[in-house]
Amino acid sequence: MKDHIAARDGTCRAPGCNQPAARCELDHIDPFPHGPSAVGNTHMCCKRDHTIKTDGDLRILEHHPDGTTTWRTRDGQTGVTPPRPYLPEAPPPDLTDPPDDDPVPF
Numbered sequence: 001m002k003d004h005i006a007a008r009d010g011t012c013r014a015p016g017c018n019q020p021a022a023r024c025e026l027d028h029i030d031p032f033p034h035g036p037s038a039v040g041n042t043h044m045c046c047k048r049d050h051t052i053k054t055d056g057d058l059r060i061l062e063h064h065p066d067g068t069t070t071w072r073t074r075d076g077q078t079g080v081t082p083p084r085p086y087l088p089e090a091p092p093p094d095l096t097d098p099p100d101d102d103p104v105p106f
Contacts, residue, residue: 002026005042008067010084014049014058015071025050029063040065 006021013027027045028035035041043063045053052058062070067083 001037001039001042005039005067006044008039008083009044011044012046012049013043013067013069013081014045014053015073015079015081017046017049019046019049027053029060029069043067043069 005026006024009021009024011017011021012019012024021044024044024046026037026042027050028037029041029043030036041063049058053060057074059072060069061072061078062068069081070078071081072078
């Protein structure tokens with residue numbers, strides 16, 4: 001489960017943190033034992049942000065099974081952290097090259 005969540009998240013899920021998931025801890029959205037140890041209730045959080053969340057200075061408002069999380073800081077600022085994309089974005093087509101009119105060789 002940890003490998004799956006680390007692959008889904010890529011980094012610490014706290015807003016503005018880019019600590020690689022390999023250096024993070026599993027964090028329960030709904031604290032254990034009230035919330036299950038399941039993919040939909042956990043994400044990766046670095047030790048610093050995990051402690052900040054546990055202390056109540058960073059709260060999760062919403063967490064979706066795909067990993068999208070909405071956060072609120074103690075100061076009332078909110079932000080959304082999406083999961084990392086599984087596939088890189090395709091580069092836009094180069095429209096300056098003319099189409100290749102040669103027949104396919106096979």
